[in-house]
Amino acid sequence: MLEKVRDIHLEIDQYDVRSKEQLEQFRLRFISRKGVITELFEGLKSVPAEDRRAVGQELNGLKNRAQERFDQFSQFIDEQHASANSAPPIDLTLPVLPNLTGTRHPLNLVRQRIIQIFERIGFNVADGPEIESDWYNFGALNFPDNHPARDMQDTFFVAKSPNGDPAQDMLLRTHTSNVQIRLMERQKPGTAFKPIRSIMPGRVYRNETISARAHCLFHQVEGLYIDRNVGFKDLKDTLYHFVKEMFEPGTRIRFRPSYFPFTEPSAEIDISCQICGGKGCTICKHSGWVEIAGSGMVDPQVIANCGIDPEEYTGFAFGMGIERITQLKYVVNDLRLYTENDVRFLRQFEGL
Missing domain, CATH: 3.30.930.10 (Bira Bifunctional Protein; Domain 2)
Known part of the structure; x- marks a missing residue:
């Protein structure tokens, strides 16, 4: 058991983390409830009683070392992210951008x-x-029923009268x-x-x-x-x-x-x-x-x-x-x- 603890301790010290994905892999292997350190703690019951105290101390040290390394890696990743998203320093010697105003159409x-x-x-x-009726757009203005402006090719009709009465048609006004x-x-x-x-x-x-x-x-x-x-x-x-x-x-x-x-x-x-x-x-x-x-x-x-x-x-x-x-x-x-x-x-x- 002690030899296995020392091997994992060495692995933690040599582990390198450069991204959030690698940090998550570190957490799953060493810190999570299904990680190797948790498995070692579960195996402590099989250690002879006279050695259990010493092995338990080694396991606590291993757990603390894993948490310490995880915190160091987390801080490194956060600093790296902040540095990538930080705005460049303001150059006060640069000329001011003109105040661009909108224009009227x-x-x-x-x-x-x-x-x-x-x-x-x-x-x-x-x-x-x-949106107007045929009467206000055409009829009251003396447009005869056969005037070309009444044709569908010239006018957008919204609704045609169900009884065929052009005075009841609805359309988008043409003037x-x-x-x-x-x-x-x-x-x-x-x-x-x-x-x-x-x-x-x-x-x-x-x-x-x-x-x-x-x-x-x-x-x-x-x-x-x-x-x-x-x-x-x-x-x-x-x-x-x-x-x-x-x-x-x-x-x-x-x-x-x-x-x-x-x-x-x-x-x-x-x-x-x-x-x-x-x-x-x-x-x-x-x-x-x-x-x-x-x-x-x-x-x-x-x-x-x-x-x-x-x-x-x-x-x-x-x-x-x-x-x-x-x-x-x-x-x-x-x-x-x-x-x-x-x-x-x-x-x-x-x-x-």
Whole structure:
């Protein structure tokens, strides 16, 4: 027994531990309840009585030595781990890192600028639901049942009416004109009519293939002015003011006759290309002009659909894409950049 104790004592003294795995192996062999030292203590009963005291002292010394070595190894492993995870000393002579601040998204910059321009001439901001019924998105705006915009290729439908009534269909709005209808509906017949002078910025959705020139999600700002004696000249003066404030001095503007179901007469608004200065480029298709908005006098039937007397009240409406305005203002040639969150693109707008 004493010879076996001396052999294990020598093994403990020669044992080398460099990792947590080796430390665990040491513990299992010498210290655990199933280790060799425990087995020796269990074999003490077979030692003759006259030698049992001496062997017991040797075993206690062996157990203490094993625990001492285990504590030394544990301390070594902890110090090694702490050294590996400790931070390098701070060099106080190094220059301070700049305080990098975030930037505002270019679409938000342009959206806020548009709101600012129209608020200064008396327009307030209105909002409405993005999931809308067919009536508010199409029906009340004079879209006939066979209009292409009602086709599934252009519109994201959320729910179709079980009885086939298109007025009950639910969809993602394709323009913010639904807010115009809701605003006009609030003006109850027989009460004092308050003129409507509002703009409606917001997200809209159309089922289009994503490319450099088109996206299935984009942003619009529409405007509506309803009151007595509102004429086409009021529309032109309003949009002339907007172009003057938003773009470079000397920007030209023109109105082209067009067609929209909810306005009559209707016109599309073009401005001289901000990219090439009107000389011709790929953005303006070498024409020198870029379309920025659609507009017109609100159709009397649309006014009547909302419970307002079209014989007494008239109004104009317009709508423009924020992405298009941003493209012209900051020379962005790919609509996908707005939604890809490329930091290299977004950092170009620091300080704006």
